Amino acid sequence: MKTFSKSTKLDNVLYDVRGPVVAEADRMIADGDHVLKLNIGNPAPFGFNAPEEVIHDMARNLRESQGYSDSKGIWSARKAVMQYAQIRKIPNVSIDDIYTGNGVSELINLCMSALLDDGDEILIPAPDYPLWTACATLAGGKPVHYLCDEQADWNPDLADIEKKITERTKAIVIINPNNPTGAVYDRDVLERIVEIARVHQLIIFADEIYDRLLMDGYKHTSIASLAPDLFCVTFSGLSKSHMIAGFRVGWMIISGNKKIGEDYIEGIKMLSSMRLCSNVPAQSVVQTALWGNQSVETYVCPDGRVTKQRDYCIERLNAMPGVSVVKPKAAFYCFPKLDVEKFNIKNDMQFAYDLLKQEHVLVVQGTGFNWPEQDHFRIVYLPMLTTLQEALDKLEHFLTYYHQ
Ligand code: PLP
Numbered sequence: 317m318k319t320f321s322k323s324t325k326l327d328n329v330l331y332d333v334r335g336p337v338v339a340e341a342d343r344m345i346a347d348g349d350h351v352l353k354l355n356i357g358n359p360a361p362f363g364f365n366a367p368e369e370v371i372h373d374m375a376r377n378l379r380e381s382q383g384y385s386d387s388k389g390i391w392s393a394r395k396a397v398m399q400y401a402q403i404r405k406i407p408n409v410s411i412d413d414i415y416t417g418n419g420v421s422e423l424i425n426l427c428m429s430a431l432l433d434d435g436d437e438i439l440i441p442a443p444d445y446p447l448w449t450a451c452a453t454l455a456g457g458k459p460v461h462y463l464c465d466e467q468a469d470w471n472p473d474l475a476d477i478e479k480k481i482t483e484r485t486k487a488i489v490i491i492n493p494n495n496p497t498g499a500v501y502d503r504d505v506l507e508r509i510v511e512i513a514r515v516h517q518l519i520i521f522a523d524e525i526y527d528r529l530l531m532d533g534y535k536h537t538s539i540a541s542l543a544p545d546l547f548c549v550t551f552s553g554l555s556k557s558h559m560i561a562g563f564r565v566g567w568m569i570i571s572g573n574k575k576i577g578e579d580y581i582e583g584i585k586m587l588s589s590m591r592l593c594s595n596v597p598a599q600s601v602v603q604t605a606l607w608g609n610q611s612v613e614t615y616v617c618p619d620g621r622v623t624k625q626r627d628y629c630i631e632r633l634n635a636m637p638g639v640s641v642v643k644p645k646a647a648f649y650c651f652p653k654l655d656v657e658k659f660n661i662k663n664d665m666q667f668a669y670d671l672l673k674q675e676h677v678l679v680v681q682g683t684g685f686n687w688p689e690q691d692h693f694r695i696v697y698l699p700m701l702t703t704l705q706e707a708l709d710k711l712e713h714f715l716t717y718y719h720q
Contacts, residue, residue: 335665335684336665336669337665337668337669337672337678337680337681338355338678340669340672340673341353341355341672341678344672344676349676350676351672351676351677351678352676352677352678352699352703352706352707352710353678353699354677354678354679354695354696354697354699354704354707355678355679355680355694355696356696357495357556357561357647357648357649357696357698358561358698359556359559359561359648359698360559360560360561360562362698362699362700363700364559364615364621364698365559366558366559366560366563367558367605367608367609367611369604369608369609370554370558370560370601370604370605370608373600373601373604374563374597374598374600374601377597377600377601378597380600381596381597381599381600382596383596384592384593384596385593385594385596385599386593387585387588387589387591387592387593388412388414388415388416388588388593389414389415389416389567389593389594389599390416390596390599390600391411392600392602392603393416393565393567393599393600393602393603394411394414394416394567395411395603396602396603396606396607397414397416397567397569397602397606398410398411398413398414398569399606399607400606401414401550401569401571404527404538404541405538405541406538406540406541406548406550406569406571407540407541407544407571407572408544408571408572408573408574409569409570409571413569413570413571413574414567414568414569414570415567415568415570415584415588416565416566416567416593416594416599416602417553417565417566417567417568417594418564418565418566418594418595418598419553419555419561419564419565419566420523420525420551420552420553420555420566420568421447421566422564422566422591422594423551423566423567423568424447424448424451424521424523424551425447425451425454426584426587426588426591427451427521427549427568427584428448428451428452428454428455428457429451429454429455429587430580430583430584430586430587431455431457431486431487431519431580431583432452432455432456432457432486433456433457434456434457435456435457435458435484436456436457436458436484436486437457437458437459437460437482437484437485437486438452438457438458438459438460438485438486438487438488438489439460439461439462439477439480439481439485439487439488439489439518440452440459440460440461440462440489440686441461441462441463441464441472441489441490441491441494442461442462442463442464442685442686442687442688443464443494443496443497443651443682443685443686443687443692443694444461444489444491444685444686445491445495445496445523445685446684446685446686448489448491448521448523449461449686457486458484459686460480460482460485461480461686461688462476462477462480462488463476463688464494464497464499466642466653469499469502469642469645470494470497470498470499470642470651471499471501471502471505472490472501472505472509474505474508474509474512477509477512478512481512481516481518485516485518486518486519487518487519487520487521488509488512488513488518488519488520488521489521489522489523490506490509490520490521490522490523490539491523492506492522492523492524492536492539493524493526493527493529493530493536493645493646493647494526494646494647495526495647495649496649496650496651496680496682496685496694497642497644497649497650497651498626498642498643498644498645498646498647498648498649498650498651499642499644499645499646500530500534500536500645500646501537503537503542506537506539506542507542509539510539510542510543510546513543513546514543514545514546517576518546519546519547519548519549519576519577519580520539520540520543520546520547520548520549521548521549521551522538522539522540522548522549522550522551523551524536524538524550524551524552525551525552525553525555525556525557525566526556526557526646526647527552527557528557528612529556529557529612529615529616529622529646529647529648530616530645530646531616531618531620531622531623531626531644531645531646532618532623532645534645534646536646538550540569540571540572543572544571544572544573545572545573546572546573546576547570547572547573547574547576547577547580548570548571548572549568549569549570549571550568550569550571551566551567551568551569552566552567553565553566553567554566554598554601554602554605556647556648557605557612558605558611558612559612560598560601563595563597563598563601564594564595564598565594565595565598565599565601565602567602570584616646622648622697622698624701625648625697625698625699625701625704626643626644626648626650626697628697628701628704628705629641629650629695629697629704629708630643630644630650632708632712633650633652633695633708636711636712636715637658637715638654638655638658638659638715639652639653639654639655639715640652640653641653648696648697648698649694649695649696649697650694650695650697651682651685651692651693651694651695652692652693652695653691653692654667654691654692654693655691656689656690656691659715659718659719659720660719660720661690661691661720662690662720663690663720664681664682664683664690664691664692664693665681665683665684666720667681667690667693667718667720668680668681668693670714670718670720671711671714671718674714675710675711675713675714676710677707677710677711677714679693679694679695680693680694681693682694
């Protein structure tokens, strides 16, 4: 019999995220069950709205947004991102170094496809945003996971990075602020990563989609600003900062020493033009969004909704016997640790599945983020406080009797 699937190598990397737990939740919802979903970083369904100005400008620009644009994106969007790069001190960026995409996701895929030959290695954090691992694998590369250290506020473990570099390592991925931990990396850690990349001639890919969602007065440093002599690609977009994940708009900025990557840039240009262009109506609001009033600030200020929801979750989780969690500094995720001995947990997907079936609360297990142990899970604290309260009550109750 003919088979039509190209390869099964993605099974390992995607299975955990979209796998049986989510499928079961979908089934339960279709059967009319009420499931409390703490599993997805999509702000709009939880009552977060895009700034009015963004909606207004998108509507106003629709008529002029009907055709394909330049494959890298419209001039006003790229100019706005270029100015953004200047403010963030990302060096040596011209308008030609900016590419818009249908979300950061498309650009991650494009960059991995252009870079990796079979067997080429790329360093990716554990835990990670798993699309990075999936795209590197799909491109034929070998994702090599370096550990982030929970004891050090989830900063990357530099010794582990160094240990995992080989002749085949081409690049390192930094996700800062981080999904799923909510970490914001210390500046000196970033400087030391740059030093490692310098010594081993690695490309730096910096996924900074949460760079405008910091709490508690923390400041974000773009790693590219510390690496003028290296080849860096920095990713960001409007999905999270402007609550318009469905509009699909993101960008990447190539910076630093572009001479090193001349051939690579040709590959990126080719793949970029093969997809013709990214969503033009969404590009048309980049300038408005980046340079207008940043309404997201009202969510992440000390009194803001996201901050309050984070504080509530962290307090509740840390009060549960057998659970501990590092307080996130940014984004809207936390990555609690479970006492596996207390709960006899051998399989974290089973844990998520049992929590779903017994308490109707949906979370994602840590291995879904390529975390190597069975002892973590991720909570998205975007839902309303009342929903979080109900979900955490149920989790607390579940942990009083759960023994795997
Ligand atoms: N990068 C990280 C770290 C994310 O958490 C996400 C979405 O959750 C993305 C990229 C994808 O963003 P986009 O909507 O721009 O494709």
